[in-house]
Amino acid sequence: MARLFNRTTQQGSRTSLPMATTLPMTLFMALQSRKTRYRSTLVVLAVLLCLSTYLLARSSSSASHTLLHKDMPSDDQMPVVFEEASHSHVSGTARKHRKVHKDREQVTLDPSQELAAISSFLASLPQNVIPLSVDPSVTVDPQLVLDFDTRSPRAAAEVQHMVADVWLRNPVFLYSKLYSPASREVKAMLAKMDLRPAPTIIDVDIRDDAEVLEPIIKRLSSSSDLPVLLIGGKPVGSMKEIRLLDKSGELRKLVAASGAVVDGSKKKQHKH
Template sequence: MSPGRRRLHTAFAALAALFIVSLYFVTSPLLSLPHSTVASTATDWTRWKTHRNSSKHSNSWSLSHSHRKPITLDTDAELAAVTNFIASLASNAIPPTVDPSKPIDPELVLGFDIRSPRALEDLQELRIDVWEKNPIIIFSEMHSPTCREAKTMFIEMNTKPGPLIFDIDQRGDARVLTPLLHRLTATTSLPIVLIGGKPVGPTITDLRSMRDSGELRKLVHEAGAELVSSQKKNKKGRK
């Protein structure tokens, strides 16, 4: 081998040795780590990626949820929501800041998230539930003769369940609730009688006529109220 080639060969060998030594010093700290440390590092990385992706999903859901439009109430739904609200707890009252001439804010009277994807379903369930539980509802005044007559009329029917009666003049929210109910039922005076969620009458003269013709009992039965007195008569007749 010529002297020139020998020197070139020696130079390449020296470079190769230097590369191997450098590689050793770079990788030896990693190779000396315990297996558990390496595994833990990999696990932490995976957790961080999962958390980041989860956070992105959560944030995007929150943003879309907050920007979803709330449900609105038509007249029938508003009547059901208001009735359910005051029937749920004796302490529930319509705030004095409410303008009874305008549709009420659903958040004031609904007990669920009005921006939820299920909001319309929840509202429909509420509408069905409130009238099934309370097929006869009377909004009245305690000392009004016509209101007393209307209440007596339905109490004497001996229905099950019996009429749910609200003496509006005894409530703290009477000034707001009374005109609100008049707007929702297209009435101008008390009593307001709801059978199956629908106003009937509206005057005491109309109610008397409906009672005498049997129409009132028919409506009560169709609304789901049980006419206990009529069942007893039928049983006696069979004997």
């Protein structure tokens, strides 16, 4: 009986040992499986977050690109290129970069427009000069004396605006010679009128571009010599004609009709 009890006890011990060992192992494996699933979930969430950020960034970039192109002018509204003028007047004697439509013909200037363009160019800045390489017997290249794209669709309208503007700003314009008795005589006539705005006077003979400018002015005004007096953009005539107009009082009338105020300082005092 005792042997039977001992044998049964030993068998029970051998049976209960594996159960005691298996339970912790099962729990350990379950915990490990849960950690693995947790890590996998974190990895998937991180990947999804990165992907969402990338797609959002691309979407924002595309929207900005679309808006940028939407705000930009169309091809027919913007110039083909920006061209820096290569003439000698670029370094302080000419205009800024020009917008150039290379596929269009350049605007042409008639003599009155050429005279206005040259006068505007010279009056705008004291250092503006006509390049000595210019042939004074032919029409000056518009690009030398105009500050806009001479090939643009609006070039002709811009020329008309320039002509009106230069004579509005400079109703009395005198091309003279500093060391010329005739030029001093015309200057004295204008000084007696006390004009507002004051006459624009260019002494051609002391300029660096005198050798090309003087023949250009003679060609465009049909004058044989300087001085050349322009009133409202039109040459008055020879020195003899200027004297006759001054003597008859017609010169003052022409000047007043051009927009200049005769006896400007006196009229200004009366207003006060």
